[in-house]
Amino acid sequence: MNVSVTPEDINKRNSEYWLAQNRLRDRLIRDPGLAAAATYIVCSQTGKNVPLRQHRSFEEVLPEVAKTQEILFRELARKAGRARQADALQQRIRELVKENPKVSLPLLIHLLAGERGAGVVISIDGQKECLAGARQIHWVDDTERQRATPVSCLKDRLYRAKKSALTS
Numbered sequence: 317m318n319v320s321v322t323p324e325d326i327n328k329r330n331s332e333y334w335l336a337q338n339r340l341r342d343r344l345i346r347d348p349g350l351a352a353a354a355t356y357i358v359c360s361q362t363g364k365n366v367p368l369r370q371h372r373s374f375e376e377v378l379p380e381v382a383k384t385q386e387i388l389f390r391e392l393a394r395k396a397g398r399a400r401q402a403d404a405l406q407q408r409i410r411e412l413v414k415e416n417p418k419v420s421l422p423l424l425i426h427l428l429a430g431e432r433g434a435g436v437v438i439s440i441d442g443q444k445e446c447l448a449g450a451r452q453i454h455w456v457d458d459t460e461r462q463r464a465t466p467v468s469c470l471k472d473r474l475y476r477a478k479k480s481a482l483t484s
Contacts (some may be wrong), residue, residue, distance in 0.1 A: 337375065344378045350385060354378045405455045405465065406473055408436045413477040421471050428453065428470075438462065 345351050346347040352378045361371050402410065412427055413419055419427070429440045451467040 341378055342472065344382050347382075348352075350378065350381050353381045353392050355424050357381065403463075404436045404457050405453070405463070406477065409470075409473050410477045410480065413474070416476065417481060421472070421474055423468065424470060424474055432465075 354374055357377045358372065358374050408423065411426060416423075428437045435454050435458065438456060440453045441451040452464045453467055453470065454462060454464050457463050468479070
């Protein structure tokens with residue numbers, strides 16, 4: 317099978333290729349972020365002492381930057397779908413804050429201790445029980461696993477609950 321390629325065929329393919337490349341470049345360069353990133357990469361070659369004949373052109377770098385942006389956005393979108401949700405203890409604290417927005421930390425500990433055995437909180441260490449370390453609040457999460465959180469962390473949880481109550 318003898319396939320002959322004429323110079324006219326080569327010229328036609330070449331012009332079609334460059335026409336498509338120019339359209340791609342023009343479309344990508346409209347995004348200022350892509351243009352800035354591509355410019356940075358092209359200019360950084362000089363600072364890295366890359367020989368001139370090995371420098372990559374702006375048109376060569378631009379599609380790679382666009383593909384990198386696409387990958388980064390896809391990963392960010394994937395991670396956004398897995399945003400951390402409030403655990404059972406935080407949800408209970410939010411409920412208590414909705415009932416009484418001016419609840420203080422000592423009152424919160426008292427309210428949570430009053431619920432022992434019923435609901436989320438299992439127990440709260442007393443002053444004498446925690447001589448070796450910090451007092452802990454023992455509670456059950458949504459998957460029925462027992463958890464322990466230092467009582468000193470309740471002030472942060474209370475702050476977040478009050479903050480979310482104000483914004484919602």
